[in-house]
Amino acid sequence: MNISQEKVNDLNAVINVDITPADYTESVNKAIKEQAKKAKLPGFRPGMVPTSHIKKTYGKAILFDEVNRLVSDSLNTYLTENKIEVLGQPLPKEGTADDYKWDFSDEFKFQYEVGLAPAFEVPFTEKDKVTQYDIKVDEETLASRIKNLRKSYGKMTNPDVSEDGDVLYSTLTQLDKDGNVLAGGIENTASVRTDLVNDKKIKKSLIGLKKEDEVKFDLKKAFDNEAAARILNITQEEVDALAEPNFKLVVKNVNRLEEADLNEELFNKLFGEGEVKTEEEFRARVSSEVEAMLVQNSDQRLQNDLYNLGMEKVNVAFPDEFLKRWLKATNEKLTDEELVEGYEDFVKNLKWTLIENKIITANKLEIKYEEVFKLAKERIAAQFKMYSPEPIGEEQLAQYTVQFLQDKEQANRLFEEVKALKVFDYLKGIVKLTKKEIDYNKFLELK
Known part of the structure; x- marks a missing residue:
């Protein structure tokens, strides 16, 4: 087998894969023998179908599957070993399909187009300055939160x-x-x-x-x-x-x-039996919770500002034509109109993903299962808290978390969240953060 790369330009390449019978004969014969053991055909005892009969009846289909598997595995190995960072997946080059006989003697020549990730350096340095807002709880914000809580139980x-x-x-x-x-x-x-x-x-x-x-x-x-x-x-x-x-x-x-009256009945419903007894304690507890929410708002703003800074500093092109063909090839129901409408956002997300991955690789950051498990556990506990002030037991919470993470889509989403948080924490230690106090109402007016 011979695999080589033809560089079209900095963003596009063609991968040539040449396969001879020596590359696939052994695996094809093995697959035919396995099929013979499993086959149940009229006139033959189970497991006793001659391999010659299997080859004659199913040989071309088996050969097709084995060649495709061999090409796919070899192509992925080649890209990994040569550290070629591609976007999407390789696509068969248009107009290169040959008329093969599939008679176990063909020499196959395949060509695949690949979109190459643009080259760039990690865009963040200690010279970058970003504002980190310290949002203060003003009376208007506190009063609004108290009013909403009282209405919720009114x-x-x-x-x-x-x-x-x-x-x-x-x-x-x-x-x-x-x-x-x-x-x-x-x-x-x-x-x-x-x-x-x-x-x-x-x-x-x-x-x-x-x-x-x-x-x-x-x-x-x-x-x-x-x-x-x-x-x-x-x-x-x-x-x-x-x-x-x-x-x-x-x-x-x-x-x-x-609105519900400010009394122990309301306090117990909100925070649990006997946790809060006076109006002063109630206001202090609500103020503390609002402050925690404002810290989240501040972090989200900082994340957005870091995102915008990175996106602005990384000025690169993408293999647009290849990516559009790949999106169409992998999404059969995607219309041309939807492709045009959504492509800009797709490239933005792709660009930030490349920046994140560059930061993680360059700094050897790890995303561990324990971190994903912890985040999932926190989310589930928060959901239970919405319906009951009584905390759920640790053992039961852990069981719910394990079940939740068995859903691959949910697990992948949380993995991406942990990755984003890991990158965010790293960047906070790299750029220069200028802290600035601001009232919540003024914070909302920021662009």
Whole structure:
């Protein structure tokens, strides 16, 4: 067997694979013998079918499979041993298919096109400066979090008159340009959340309403497409296409979620029996949890800034034509339109993956199973905590984690997360981090 590489340019190459009968005869004969032992054919006892009969009946199919396996294994070995970093998988070169006899005497010549990964250096150095934000919990943020917690355990009431934040259970009827009911138009009964209204004037018109009160307004002006689609029970595309966006709203009921009282009953529901006893302890506990969430927000911002820095500093080209052919070859249902629309994002993800892999390889970073297991365990424990303040037992949690990681897709996703965290931690020790205090509201305004 002879394997060689023809460099087309820095991003493309052709791999030539030449195979003679000496390369495949032994493995083909072995496969034929194995097939003879397993074959159950009329006129022959099980396991006693002559190899000559198997060769005559199934020989070409066996030869085809063995040659393909040999080519695939040899090609992968060649790329690994020669440290050729390819993107995607090799593709048979177009227009090179020969008319072989498949009679066990052919000398095969295969050609494969490969896309080569661009060469670049790790883009991060100690000269790079990145801001690390220390987000402070302001009173407005704390008050908002406390309000949401109280509402989560509050009770529903039906006041006579609506206020801001109430939910109006109403019938909505589509109107024409003159304000009359549109013949064949949309009519639906739904819950209308006043807190989602974008237009101040329309929101004001929905406050102070009682049962059977009516109000007319432009629904597309009042709500974003997602909320409008839910209210009318149509798709967002249909909302976009609405030629007549004016609707009449008739109130059927006013619903209000009253906030739970700040007492031990609420504290026990949130944090467990006896963990928090006073309002001061409650505020301190919530403040601590908000601070932990803000640390996550700060880390996410830092990760994004490091990502943008790396993407900006690595200015490389990709074998675009090859990659597009490979994407089409490996995704039969992918349309040309979808390929054009999604290719830019695909290349961005590919570029960052190459940067991550370069950092991991250059610095011999390891992703261990124990780290993936720990992350999975933390995620599962957090999910259980959402439904019950009582912690799940360690043994049971470990069993759930093992079961969870048996799903290859989930395991691979967590592996990629651990890899990203490993790279992130490494980069924090390389670049110069400039710490800056910032209020949460100001942090949200950052671009």
